[in-house]
Amino acid sequence: MQLDVMTLFPHWFDWFREQRHVKNAMEDGHEVRTFNPRDHSDMSARQVDDTPFGGGAGMVLRVDVMEKALRGVYAQDPVELRKERRVIALTPGGRVLDDAFVDELAAEEQGITLLCGRYEGFDERIVQHFCSDTLSIGRYVLAGGELAAMVVCDAVLRKLPGSLGHANSAVEESFSVALDGDPEYPHYTRPAEYRGWKVPDVLLSGHHAEIETWRRARSRERGDGGSRLGR
Known part of the structure; x- marks a missing residue:
């Protein structure tokens, strides 16, 4: 290119x-x-x-x-x-x-x-x-x-192969075909609990199918406007 x-x-x-x-x-x-x-x-x-x-x-x-x-x-x-x-x-x-x-x-x-x-x-x-x-x-x-x-x-x-270092990095992201045009789902990392705020249990379960289902549901919620934060 x-x-x-x-x-x-x-x-x-x-x-x-x-x-x-x-x-x-x-x-x-x-x-x-x-x-x-x-x-x-x-x-x-x-x-x-x-x-x-x-x-x-x-x-x-x-x-x-x-x-x-x-x-x-x-x-x-x-x-x-x-x-x-x-x-x-x-x-x-x-x-x-x-x-x-x-x-x-x-x-x-x-x-x-x-x-x-x-x-x-x-x-x-x-x-x-x-x-x-x-x-x-x-x-x-x-x-x-x-x-x-x-x-x-x-x-x-960033859509071109090799630019992000991982072939799948630009596949499943906000507004992509893989997510049916919805925003990307939320992400979490360590620590699993901080100030009483816990990472959703499903992400710690190791059940990949359940994790995928949870992620798609959260992505759809954001696509419906569910990402607006309370103030």
Whole structure:
């Protein structure tokens, strides 16, 4: 898997690449690459944005700069690139990321390119003509797409074999097919009793079928909203 991020702040991803599961994935041949649109701007001070037509606050990322950046990286017209590769605009109004979307992205064979918005976002022609998808990590607004890009990369990479160190680590977890889309069940570890709070007896029983039944029941409860804590 090749995950490319178009960002004005590529150094932010140095920390991300140092995370253990990310390093595991990269050691297994997967890539997390970053590219700065400023490197492809031929305007004064490597400008990448401009004021919006029609007025309004903020600045908008220019379509011509993004085209030069994508052409510079892929040596291809971005209009054609999106037919061969998922090119995704990270924007608050995009398709909301969920486990099914992550599975879809993790199955991509040609790689994924994430475009990070900044300021007031993208010139709409970038989204309309260069992108195959739009993606949002939630219905709220961030200062830019970098954190969203890390969320997407993290979610995708941990689905890939070898990144988590155990083949089953990403199989039975919150919102997965294995749990019918429900949140994951509660976990406990030693000590078995602490301040009078006891681990459920079934988890200490050694009866794997009963443990599985208990876990699925707790998972379904959480899926029905039963995880809300009392205050």
